[in-house]
Amino acid sequence: MSTDAPQTTDETSETSTEDAPAEAPSAGDRRRAQKQERAAERAREEAEAEAAAEAAKNTVHLKVFRYDPEVEGKQEPRFDDFHVPYEKGMTVLDALMYARDTYDSSLTFRHSCRQAICGSDALFIDGSQRLGCKTQLSDLDMETPIRVEPLPHADVVKDLVVDMEHFYEQMEAVEPYFQTDDLPDEELEEQRQSRENREKVKMSTRCIWCSACMSSCNIAAGDNEYLGPAAINKAYRFAMDEREGEEMKQKRLEILEQEHGVWRCQTQFSCTNVCPKDIPLTEHIQELKREAVKNNLKFW
Amino acid sequence: MHEHDVIVVGAGGAGLRAAIAAQEAGADVAIVTKLHPVRSHTGAAEGGINAALRDGDDWTDHAYDTMKGSDYLGDAPAVETLCKDSPKETIQLEHWGMAFSREEDGRVSQRPFGGLSFPRTTYAGAETGHQLLHTMYEQVVKRGVTVYDEWHVMNLAVTDEERPSDRSCHGVVAYDIKTGSVEGFRANDGVILATGGLGQVFDHTTNAVANTGDGVAMAYRAGVPMEDMEFIQFHPTTLPSTGVLISEGVRGEGGILYNDESERFMFEHGYANNDGELASRDVVSRAELTEINEGRGIEDEYVHLDMRHLGEERILDRLENILHLAEDFEGADGLEEPMPVKPGQHYAMGGVETDENGQTCIDGLYAAGECACVSVHGGNRLGGNALPELIVFGRRAGQHAAGDDLGEPQITTGKSDDYEPAEIDSPVPIGAVDPDDGTEPAAADGGAADGDAVLDTAVEAERERVEELLDSEGINHAEVRSEVQETMTANVNVFREEEGLKQALADIRDARERYQDVGVSDPSRTFNTDLIHTMETRNILDIAEALTVGALARNEFRGAHWRKENQIRDDENWLKHTLITWNDGQPELGYKPVILEGEDKTYEPKVRSY
Ligand SMILES: Cc1cc2nc3c(=O)[nH]c(=O)nc-3n(C[C@H](O)[C@H](O)[C@H](O)COP(=O)(O)OP(=O)(O)OC[C@H]3O[C@@H](n4cnc5c(N)ncnc54)[C@H](O)[C@@H]3O)c2cc1C
Ligand code: SF4
Ligand code: FES
Numbered sequence: 074m075s076t077d078a079p080q081t082t083d084e085t086s087e088t089s090t091e092d093a094p095a096e097a098p099s100a101g102d103r104r105r106a107q108k109q110e111r112a113a114e115r116a117r118e119e120a121e122a123e124a125a126a127e128a129a130k131n132t133v134h135l136k137v138f139r140y141d142p143e144v145e146g147k148q149e150p151r152f153d154d155f156h157v158p159y160e161k162g163m164t165v166l167d168a169l170m171y172a173r174d175t176y177d178s179s180l181t182f183r184h185s186c187r188q189a190i191c192g193s194d195a196l197f198i199d200g201s202q203r204l205g206c207k208t209q210l211s212d213l214d215m216e217t218p219i220r221v222e223p224l225p226h227a228d229v230v231k232d233l234v235v236d237m238e239h240f241y242e243q244m245e246a247v248e249p250y251f252q253t254d255d256l257p258d259e260e261l262e263e264q265r266q267s268r269e270n271r272e273k274v275k276m277s278t279r280c281i282w283c284s285a286c287m288s289s290c291n292i293a294a295g296d297n298e299y300l301g302p303a304a305i306n307k308a309y310r311f312a313m314d315e316r317e318g319e320e321m322k323q324k325r326l327e328i329l330e331q332e333h334g335v336w337r338c339q340t341q342f343s344c345t346n347v348c349p350k351d352i353p354l355t356e357h358i359q360e361l362k363r364e365a366v367k368n369n370l371k372f373w
Numbered sequence: 374m375h376e377h378d379v380i381v382v383g384a385g386g387a388g389l390r391a392a393i394a395a396q397e398a399g400a401d402v403a404i405v406t407k408l409h410p411v412r413s414h415t416g417a418a419e420g421g422i423n424a425a426l427r428d429g430d431d432w433t434d435h436a437y438d439t440m441k442g443s444d445y446l447g448d449a450p451a452v453e454t455l456c457k458d459s460p461k462e463t464i465q466l467e468h469w470g471m472a473f474s475r476e477e478d479g480r481v482s483q484r485p486f487g488g489l490s491f492p493r494t495t496y497a498g499a500e501t502g503h504q505l506l507h508t509m510y511e512q513v514v515k516r517g518v519t520v521y522d523e524w525h526v527m528n529l530a531v532t533d534e535e536r537p538s539d540r541s542c543h544g545v546v547a548y549d550i551k552t553g554s555v556e557g558f559r560a561n562d563g564v565i566l567a568t569g570g571l572g573q574v575f576d577h578t579t580n581a582v583a584n585t586g587d588g589v590a591m592a593y594r595a596g597v598p599m600e601d602m603e604f605i606q607f608h609p610t611t612l613p614s615t616g617v618l619i620s621e622g623v624r625g626e627g628g629i630l631y632n633d634e635s636e637r638f639m640f641e642h643g644y645a646n647n648d649g650e651l652a653s654r655d656v657v658s659r660a661e662l663t664e665i666n667e668g669r670g671i672e673d674e675y676v677h678l679d680m681r682h683l684g685e686e687r688i689l690d691r692l693e694n695i696l697h698l699a700e701d702f703e704g705a706d707g708l709e710e711p712m713p714v715k716p717g718q719h720y721a722m723g724g725v726e727t728d729e730n731g732q733t734c735i736d737g738l739y740a741a742g743e744c745a746c747v748s749v750h751g752g753n754r755l756g757g758n759a760l761p762e763l764i765v766f767g768r769r770a771g772q773h774a775a776g777d778d779l780g781e782p783q784i785t786t787g788k789s790d791d792y793e794p795a796e797i798d799s800p801v802p803i804g805a806v807d808p809d810d811g812t813e814p815a816a817a818d819g820g821a822a823d824g825d826a827v828l829d830t831a832v833e834a835e836r837e838r839v840e841e842l843l844d845s846e847g848i849n850h851a852e853v854r855s856e857v858q859e860t861m862t863a864n865v866n867v868f869r870e871e872e873g874l875k876q877a878l879a880d881i882r883d884a885r886e887r888y889q890d891v892g893v894s895d896p897s898r899t900f901n902t903d904l905i906h907t908m909e910t911r912n913i914l915d916i917a918e919a920l921t922v923g924a925l926a927r928n929e930f931r932g933a934h935w936r937k938e939n940q941i942r943d944d945e946n947w948l949k950h951t952l953i954t955w956n957d958g959q960p961e962l963g964y965k966p967v968i969l970e971g972e973d974k975t976y977e978p979k980v981r982s983y
Contacts, residue, residue, distance in 0.1 A: 162615075179895030185582050191416055237409070262464070281411070
C-alpha cells in the first residue's frame, strides 16, 4: 500500500479497539472484532491490488493533494501517492476513480458526466488547469509522477474540491439571461436570427462553468471583484446576440465597463489557453472593449 | 427546517422547467439538487428536440410515429399531450434566447432522426442539451428561484397509511454535502421528483456518474409503483472505456462496423441484410454482442467503427466533434484508425408511475423527466423525444403542484380498478432483507396527518442512518455496486433469457445482503462523497431488482426488451404495463392495460418495421 491515507485510518481504528477495557466479550466487542477482521481483510485486498498493479508494471503514479479541515492527519495539506494500472484510453479522472474505489474511498473530487460537458472536474494537473475527464494520461509525462491538485486561487473545501461560490456570484453578476422587449406576438413564432449572428455567439455559448479560466487569471487572483473571463464571456454571449436589440446592448456594455469589468483584462491569454471548450476568451474581451469605446464615442 | 410551497428535486431540464412553471403559477418554489444545476446530465444531449413546427408537419404525425416507436406500449393521452405541447414549449425556449441552429431565413433548424416521418428534430449544433440546460438555468436565475445546490435528497416525508393511494407527501429530507447536516424541507403544496436517469445500475452507460435513479427508488420505497422498468435502451456505439456516446451520425454518413476478422458483420452474418449498420439501435446492439460472445470481438470486448474511407474532408466537415470525442475519451484517432465501440445502457423508458399531470398515486408527490413513466416512450424511445418530455411534462407537473387546473387525467395511477396482480417467479427472496426490522415504511405510525410531524420523523430517521453509516466499519459500497453493475450488464443486457435473469436476481440478493454490512470509512462531515455514494448504492440495488423482476416476467420481445424464449411481440398476453410495488419491503408485481385510444383515434398495433 503506497498511500498514507488508508494507513492512517487503519491505525486509528486499531488503537481505539486496543483501548477498549478487557471484559467478557459483549455483542459490541464481537461486532468490533468482526469489523477489525474486515478492516484487516480490506487492507490485505488493497495490498494485493496494489501488488498486482505494480506487477503489471504498466502503472501510472499519481501524487494527489489531500486536505480535510476536520479529519486528524489531513488538516495539514499533504500529497498522497497512488499507483494505478494503466490502460490505453485512460484519463486522469479514470485514474482518480480507480484510486478512490480501490485504495481510499475518502479521496474526494467532483465529477459527473465524464465527457467534458458538466464542468465539474477542472483540476490543476501537472501545473495547468485541465478537466480530469478530458485529459488522457498518455498526453502527460508518465515517466514522472503526475501531480493532481485543486484549482489555484480558490478556497479548498477538501482534497480536490474547491469552493465555487465566488465563481457563481461573478457569473450571476452580469444579468446572465436573455432580455428583450420585442417578442413575436404569436406563441408559435420564433424570433429570427441570422446564421452569421448565431455563428458569432456560438463559441461563447459553449461555456460549461468549469472555472479553469478564472483560476488561471492573474488579474482575478489579485482583484477579487474582477468579473473574470467566464462572466465577461457570458455577457458577450448576450451583448452580441442580435435578438436582444441595441438598447439592451448599451445596458450590457455599461455593466461590463464598471471598475472591475473588461478594462481590467491585460490580454495575457492564460484563460484562452486553458479553456477546455476552446472559447477565444481574450478575443471576446478585446472585442467588448472596442465596442465600449465605440459606444462612448457616440455619446461624446 | 426550510419551508416552501413546492419543492423540486433535481435541476436538469425537467426540474428547471417544473420550477419555472410553478413560480409562474404563483408558488414559492425551491430546487434541491445534489449537483449544481448546470452540471446535470441534460447537458450531454446532442441530437435535438422533436416538435412539429413546420408546414407539412403535424402533431398527429409525431404522435403516430411515437406510438409506433413505443411498440404500442405508450399511453395515447400522454403521447398526444407530448406532441401537441412540444411546439409551444420548444418555441418558448427560443423566446428565452436558446441558441438554436438557424436556417437561411433565420428560423430554427430541424433535422431528420430515426423513426420520424418528418425532419422535426429541432437542434442547436451537436449540443442541444447543453444549450437547453443553460437557457433554462438562466431563467431560474432571472426569476430568483431558490436553489439549494449540492444537497443530496435522501428520502421523502410520506405518511404511512396502508394503501399508498391514501398516503400524502409533505416534503423531503436532504443532506448538505458541504457541511454534513441533515435537514427537512417542508413542501406545502407538492414535491416534484426530477432526478433523471438510472444508468449507473449498469457498468457501461452513456449516463453520468450521478445518474443513480435516486428519485425512482425513493418514490418506490414510499409506495409508488415503478412502471415498465424492464425497458432499457442500449446504444450500439459507445466508447468502451467510458461509455461516451458516438452519435448515430457516423453510421448515417457511411461508417462501417467490423469484427475482429475484418468482416462487415451486419451484412456478412446476416443481422440486417437491408439496412446494415443503419438498422435500429436494438438490432445493431444485439449484433455486436453476438459477435463478441461468439469470439469475434476485438479483445473480446468491442467491435470497430470505421469512418476512414469517408475521407478527411468529409469527416472534418460533418463529424468533427466525433474526432474530438474519440481522441479525448478513448485516445483513438478516427482519421487514422477505426474507433472501438460497444453497446452501452443509454435511457430508461420506465420509472415512477405518473399521470399526464405528473402526479403519482401519493397525494402531493409528482415526477417528471427521465425518472418518470407517464408513459410516452413505452417499449422504446425515439431519439429526440426525451428533451420534449422534460419541458412538456416538467411544466405540467410544476403548474399542477402550484394549483393550476389542468383537467382530469385519463391515465390512472396506483392500484386502480383495472390493476391485475401477478406472481413473482424468483429463485431467491426479493425486497428488504428484513422487512420487519422497523425501518420500513419510512414515515411515522398511525398515518400521522400532520405534515410537520411526518417530516420531523423522517429527518430523525435519516440523521440516524447517517450516524450509523459513519460509525460502522463495514465493507466499501463500491464492491457491492460493482457486483450489481456487472451482473446487470452480463445478464439483463440486450440479450435476456430466463436462466441469466434468475442468476441476476440471485446476485442482486447477494449484493443486498452484503450491503447490510456496508460502512463509510471517511469519517468527515465535509464533502463526504463516500457517504453519498453509499446511499446511492442502496437505490441502485432496489432499481436493479425491480428491473430484473419485470424482465423475467415479461416473456416476449417488445421494443428494447428481448427474450430468448419468446422472440415475438405477444400482444395477446403482453399489451400491458408492468407495475412493481415495494409494499413495505415485500415487492408485488402487477399490470395495467395500455391506453391506445387517443383523442379522436385509436392506435391499432401494427408490425414495427422500418
Ligand atoms: C449522451 C446522451 C445523449 C442524449 N441525447 C438526446 C437527444 O439528442 N434528444 C433527446 O431528446 N434526448 C437525449 N438524451 C436523453 C435526455 O438527455 C435525458 O433523458 C434527459 O436530459 C434527462 O433529463 P432530466 O431532467 O430528467 O434529468 P437530468 O438532467 O439527469 O437531471 C437530474 C437532476 O437530478 C438531480 N438529482 C438526482 N438525484 C438527486 C438526489 N438524490 N437529490 C437531489 N438531487 C438529485 C441532479 O443533481 C440533476 O440536477 C440523451 C441522453 C444521453 C445520456
Ligand atoms: S470560459 Fe472556458 S474555462 Fe472558463 S468557465 Fe467557461 S468553459 Fe471553463
Ligand atoms: S466529469 Fe463532467 S466535465 Fe469532466
